[in-house]
Amino acid sequence: MSKKKHVMIWDGNVRDAALSILLAVDKNQAYSNLLLNDTIKRHKIEPKDRALLTEITYGTLQYKMTLDYYLEPYIRGEVEDWMRWLLRLSLYQMHYLSRIPPHAAVNEAVEIAKRRGHQGTASMVNGILRAILREGVSEVDVFNEIDELAITTSHPHWLVERWVEMYGVEKTRAMLEENNKPAIQTVRVNVTKATVEQVLTSLAEDGVTANKSPLLSECIYITEGQASRTAAFRQGWVTIQDESSMIPAHVLQPQRDWRVLDMCAAPGGKTTHVAERMNNEGTIIALDLHEHKLALIQQNMTRLGLTNITTLHVDGRKAIEHFEANSFDAILVDAPCSGLGVMRRKPDIKYTKQEQDLARLQTIQLALLDAAVTLLKPNGKLIYSTCTVDKVENEGTVQQFLQQHSTMQSTAIDSLPQALMEKQQDGMLQVFPQDFGSDGFFVAAFTKKEILTNGSK
C-alpha cells in the first residue's frame, strides 16, 4: 500500500467515504481492500453502513470500465477526478443496486458535489445523472467479442484477449462474470484447538451464520456476520482464509516429524495451516523477503497457539546460503504472482497489472523453485502454488522448471476431495473462481528423485 497517509473524516456519509477511498486507490495506487478495512476500523463504522460502503466501493471499482462506457456520451470536456468518480459511484448505485431508489442516488451525488465543488459542478452532476435516468444507459455496441466482454465485465482488453486465447470464450466469460461477484467469506478451523462442530456452535453463539464446506474438511463458509469479531477467532479456533488457499497444505500432506521450509510465507496463512496439520510438532521454517511482514506470521502463530514455526528474514532465492543442501522433507513455494485469481477481493488489480509484469514474475518464480531443489531431501516434496489463473506463471513456470531440473518430477495429487482431483492434470491443479466460488488458484506437486545426478540441475 502507498506510504501516503489516507486522511478521511467520517461524517456518517457512506457515499462520500466511498468516494474518498476510490480517489485514494486511483491516485496513490492504494489497495482497495486494505483501505476499506482501515477506514471501517478507524471510524468504527456500523455493520449496516459497512456493508453499503463495501458494496459501493467494490462495485464501482469492479464496473469502472462499464460505467465509463455509459457515462462517455454525457461528459463533455475535462472533469476533475473527484467528479468523475462521483459520477461513476452514483451511476453504479442507479444501475446495479436495485434496492437504492435512483433519485436518492442522484440527490446524494448533488449534495456531495456542492460540498466538494460549487453550485456549477453540482448542476453538472445533476444534469448528467438525470439525463441517464431519463434515457437509460446505452447498449454496448462494439465490433468484436473481446471488446464486448471487456466493456460489459470491465476487464482490460489485453487480459480478455489473453484469457480467450488461453481458455476460450465461454470459460473466459464465466471467469470475468465471477470476478464481479462478492467473494464468499471462509474460515479454516484450527484442528489443534477445536473441531468443526465446536466452531460452528461458537460462531452461532456470536450470531454468525455458517455451514461446512462440501470440499475441504476444515473449511467453513460464513453466510452472515463477520468471523473476525467472534470468540472463535479471538481464541485461535479459526483463521480467515479462502478455501483455495487451503489446498496446498492438503497436497503437501506433512508428517508430524517433518522439517518443512515455507519460502514465501507472510502473512502465514499457509504456514500456520501446515503447522496445524503437523499437530504443532516437527519444524517449519518460514521465510519472507520483507522483514516487517514476519510480524504478521508471528501474530497469527500466537493467536493460533502454534510453536513449531521459526520465522526468518531471508530472500528465498538465496536460501541456499542459509541452510544445508538436502535438508528439508518438504518445501512450499507460494510464489509472488500477478494475483489474477483474486480480483473479486482486489478489483484494483484489473487496472493496475500490466501484461509485461507476468514475464517478470516468472523469473522470480523460477529462481525460488531453483533454490528449493538444492535444499530438498531426495524423495522430498515440493509444492508450487500461485493465486493466479495465468498459464505463463502456472503451467509455463512448471514446464520451464522441469526442463531445467532433471532431478525433479511431477507427482500426482492424490489427497484432495474427488471434485478437486478431477481437475488435476499431470500433477497440476488449476482452480478457476467459477468452479467452486473460491479464488482462482494453482498448485503443482513435485518430488525429488532419489538418485542424484552431479549437482542439482
Ligand SMILES: C[S@@+](CC[C@H](N)C(=O)[O-])C[C@H]1O[C@@H](n2cnc3c(N)ncnc32)[C@H](O)[C@@H]1O
Ligand atoms: C503469495 S504471498 C504469500 C502468502 C502466504 N504464503 C500465505 O499463505 O499467507 C507471497 C509472499 O512472498 C514474499 N516474497 C516475494 N519475493 C520473495 C523472495 N524472493 N523471497 C521470499 N519471499 C518473497 C512476499 O513478501 C509475499 O509475502
